[in-house]
Amino acid sequence: MTARLLDGTALSQQMRGQIAQRAAQLAERGTRPGLAVILVGDDPASQVYVRNKVKACGEAGFHSVLERYDASLGEAELLARIEALNADPAIHGILVQTPLPKHINPQKVIATIATHKDVDGYSVLSGGELLTGLPGLRPCTPYGCMKLIESIDYDLRGKHAVVIGRSNTVGKPMALLLLQANATVTICHSATPDLARHTREADVIVAAVGRRNTVTREMVKPGVVVVDVGMNRNDAGKLCGDVDFEGVSQVASAITPVPGGVGPMTITMLLSNTLQAAELAAG
Numbered sequence: 083m084t085a086r087l088l089d090g091t092a093l094s095q096q097m098r099g100q101i102a103q104r105a106a107q108l109a110e111r112g113t114r115p116g117l118a119v120i121l122v123g124d125d126p127a128s129q130v131y132v133r134n135k136v137k138a139c140g141e142a143g144f145h146s147v148l149e150r151y152d153a154s155l156g157e158a159e160l161l162a163r164i165e166a167l168n169a170d171p172a173i174h175g176i177l178v179q180t181p182l183p184k185h186i187n188p189q190k191v192i193a194t195i196a197t198h199k200d201v202d203g204y205s206v207l208s209g210g211e212l213l214t215g216l217p218g219l220r221p222c223t224p225y226g227c228m229k230l231i232e233s234i235d236y237d238l239r240g241k242h243a244v245v246i247g248r249s250n251t252v253g254k255p256m257a258l259l260l261l262q263a264n265a266t267v268t269i270c271h272s273a274t275p276d277l278a279r280h281t282r283e284a285d286v287i288v289a290a291v292g293r294r295n296t297v298t299r300e301m302v303k304p305g306v307v308v309v310d311v312g313m314n315r316n317d318a319g320k321l322c323g324d325v326d327f328e329g330v331s332q333v334a335s336a337i338t339p340v341p342g343g344v345g346p347m348t349i350t351m352l353l354s355n356t357l358q359a360a361e362l363a364a365g
């Protein structure tokens with residue numbers, strides 16, 4: 083069997099068209115969605131991601147600002163900048179790109195962003211809203227993974243979903259979204275002794291580890307749906323995910339590519355969250 087491609091580029095294009103339309107309607111009522119992206123330091127991957135985010139904002143008709151600071155920026159100065167953006171009515175979403183330099187505490191940064199502008203969905207309140215099933219801003223990457231699964235009308239009810247990875251930004255919220263969609267969810271991590279024992283039982287696998295070839299063909303059952311969040315480089319320097327795409331795509335029923343899968347959807351859901359925040363602000 084050859085798997086169906088869960089094409090994040092195509093789904094993003096479609097969704098961003100709809101987002102741009104809603105943004106134009108909101109702009110007619112006097113509110114243009116606005117996103118502020120803050121980048122501290124010169125991590126090359128982060129530079130690519132923030133550029134993609136700002137470009138996507140422009141294409142959707144959003145207002146956006148990119149603030150770049152030297153890695154030596156003090157924590158207090160960063161927090162003061164965030165406070166200023168909290169008070170800026172033209173800004174509906176604030177994103178501080180991670181990783182941050184070691185002298186800056188990311189928890190403090192997240193806690194300083196006004197909750198209603200936390201379009202990453204990283205705040206304690208957003209986490210609690212997700213946990214309890216209340217409406218709120220969902221973390222972009224897991225939210226995008228759900229949209230990819232929904233795009234093929236796959237019904238998660240009663241299915242066994244295995245999430246590999248338990249970070250606060252990807253693995254944990256991913257597991258909660260799958261649970262909310264009525265899947266039976268297993269969360270695996272670095273202390274899981276026999277990963278393959280779990281993945282072999284899975285109807286759906288979401289891999290969010292950061293290590294290539296974490297999921298190989300022998301580890302999955304035929305027909306599995308595979309969502310690959312990982313962003314790694316192979317020996318040739320090429321971008322690749324956590325899943326051996328070549329092997330697994332021969333037995334899976336659907337699989338995301340890297341690049342062109344979850345990555346573009348993360349940015350699409352960032353636009354969606356920013357629009358949602360702007361619509362709420364406009365009343």
Ligand SMILES: NC(=O)C1=CN([C@@H]2O[C@H](COP(=O)(O)OP(=O)(O)OC[C@H]3O[C@@H](n4cnc5c(N)ncnc54)[C@H](OP(=O)(O)O)[C@@H]3O)[C@@H](O)[C@H]2O)C=CC1
Binds near residue numbers: 250291292311345
């Ligand atoms: N496409 C996109 O939009 C995005 C991609 N990413 C990518 O996704 C990947 C994961 O990101 P993130 O969650 O932030 O990473 P973290 O490093 O925060 O988390 C990785 C998780 O993987 C677990 N893990 C590590 N080794 C193994 C193993 N051998 N078996 C099972 N689990 C393991 C860790 O377990 P433990 O908790 O025990 O340490 C941890 O929970 C990275 O490649 C990142 O670049 C991230 C965000 C967005």
Ligand SMILES: Nc1nc(=O)c2c([nH]1)NC[C@@H]1CN(c3ccc(C(=O)N[C@@H](CCC(=O)O)C(=O)O)cc3)C=[N+]21
Binds near residue numbers: 130202223341348
């Ligand atoms: N506050 C914060 N919010 C984030 O959402 C956030 C973050 N920090 N830090 C890093 C991770 C990673 N992340 C990606 C976004 C887009 C692509 C993306 O567009 N990927 C393209 C390829 C890009 C390339 O060519 O390198 C693709 O997969 O097709 C990847 C990764 C967001 N993150």
